[in-house]
Amino acid sequence: MNAAPTDRARLAARVARLEAGLLERDTAVRLALLAALAGEHVLLIGPPGTAKSELARRLHRAFDGARYFERLLTRFSTPEELFGPLSLKALEHDRYERLVDGYLPTASIAFLDEVFKANSAILNALLTLLNEREFDNGSTRLHVPLISVVGATNEVPAEEALMAFYDRFLLRVPVAPVSDASFASLLALPAEATADTGAAEPITAGELQRLLAAREQVALPAEVTAALAALRGFAQSQGMAVSDRRWRQLVGLLRSAALAEGRDAVDALDLWLVPYVVAAQPAQIDALHGWFVREVAQAxxxxxxxxxxxxxxxxxxxxxxxxxPAEGGDDAAGKLALARSIGGASEGGMLRIVSASLEDAMRxxxxxxxxxxxxxxxxxxxxxxxxxxxxxxxxxxxxxxxxxxxxxxxxxxxxxxxxxxxxxxxxxxxxxxxxxxxxxxxxxxxxxxxxxxxxxxxxxxxx
Incomplete structure (x- = not known):
């Protein structure tokens, strides 16, 4: 399709740049980039030291002219750290405004580490910014250039008050330490992460806008709709509650995936994305992955x-x-033993012929x-x-x-x-x-x- 933001070869080159040197991160890399192309946010769930921040830093270089913002959040974090300090000049004129330049409201790609440890004042402001791409700066509501937020957490939040914010991340991706199979490769990696040399041309703002505008024209075939209906029943049987909004966002993600690959229709293999959207807990992903392999891929x-x-x-x-043994086999066995005893330890040619004949007779x-x-x-x-x-x-x-x-x-x-x-x-x-x-x-x-x-x-x- 002409509306695709890039040809497949160029997109594949960009993916290759993103995952260079990141062992066992092929899924996380692809989901992070696809989330950004679809205008969605991704949450990386895993312990420290698993390249979550490195992936976010690389992601921002995939987009031409994208500004990057990164913060580690704690319960002591203040709104100023994310949204900018108050403008003293504006206060002189009785206006409560922030100097947002260089902070989250002006970023295209942002990485928020330990995102659920922030206080309610920050989380409430983030809700509007993530969902509507808007930020209230004093009496003015600003439209922000945000493409995607990459959040990171060690564990999924359990507090009910955090569920609305948790739901803003369409894709939830577990990231584990490398396996034993890749441990030797991990030790052999250079001390510095592989830099993005620009070998893959970045995606422009215009290309991104055309993708988002054109994806609604991507067909959703009846077989995919039927598979999604079956998935809904499976999810309910597993105790997974999925909101109507997430189902619609999932369809948008599927369409973005197809369009970016130059296809005019979603197909069944695109449903590999399902576990990372439908699962509310990392432990639920395996069951959904099994459903895809068994029911969709039939593999x-x-x-x-x-x-x-x-x-x-x-x-x-x-x-x-x-x-x-043959009937009367005992008699044949006796003759065979006698022949061998006569021949001694070393059998001659004639004895071998006799032995073979007697053995055959015993069958x-x-x-x-x-x-x-x-x-x-x-x-x-x-x-x-x-x-x-x-x-x-x-x-x-x-x-x-x-x-x-x-x-x-x-x-x-x-x-x-x-x-x-x-x-x-x-x-x-x-x-x-x-x-x-x-x-x-x-x-x-x-x-x-x-x-x-x-x-x-x-x-x-x-x-």
Missing amino acids: ELQEAPWLTHAVEAFEKQLEIELSM RRWSPVHVAARLAQLDEVAMRAREPLPALHESLAALEAALAGRVWLPPSLAATLRANRRHTIGLLESLLARLAAVREGFAALPVDEAQPASAPEPIALGA
Whole structure:
């Protein structure tokens, strides 16, 4: 779409600049930038030292000419620290005004650390500023150039008085210390964070305005609406209360994501954003993420227990039938022992031939009907196991096509979706290979046409 603020390549370059050197932050980086493009605010939830402030500092450089403001809030913070000192000159004329230049009312991107520790006077002023982009300076209400506020907190507030302010952050993103898998990479990082060299052209104010103006033209297909309705029911079943306003904001975010990638319609994969909007607590995100993977992406990890049990049952039965002695096997076993004792420790060629002949004589012979029945049951199970494979391969190919060119969907999530589908395909193919090997074993059973032509009981395969 022509209204997109930037082409995909340029947007991807900007994302790459944002996350350079920030380990395991692909989700937080994308959500922070997308929130800004959608005119929304993002809350980073996690302990100190997890690069929350560094992400906010980088974010402001993604926008051309954006002014940046940062403060650590405490219960002792004063309004002057955020909104500017009182103007002594204005007081001389009986006007209560602040000198806002260089403070939050003139910032485009702001980072407020420990945001919920501020007092009520600050929080009340912030409510209007975040939601309506306006600030009351004395008798004048100023329109502020705020694009997005990045808030940070160690924990989600529990006080009812803070809920209205908490709700102003559309996206709530947990940020954890790096995992053990990335610990060595963390230690190898340079002492100074990677600077933004300007390799990715910043987004201009005009581009941002065009995106916000054009996103309402992005279609919301019926399948996405149906998925959101199903999500609402799932959220209610999990005890998650979501306001009407947040549902509408979520749709705006989805449209912004599609438009920024050059698409004229939201699609199902855009719903990966849902957990970070709908969850009120970080602990709820996993359930919503599972809903997306299972119900929307249809890429839940599958283990095919019925087929595993069937393969194991066939393998065990083959082992049993191969080890069963022939009728009159005791006599053959005696002859084999005698031949070996005569030959001593070192067997000659003739003795090996005799031993092999006697060992073969000791094996149970089976009727052709018995072998055919085993093979028929195996073939039936193999046919059933092969049935979903073409659809699974098509599904994987469709997923690969849908993931191509995505900017917002985090690479870590894309890798999980691919891996889950490949795991399912690989598991089925591995079990089918084991079935084929078992089939060869049954087909090679010694056959005696004189054996009673009775079919065996089918092997119990379980559920």
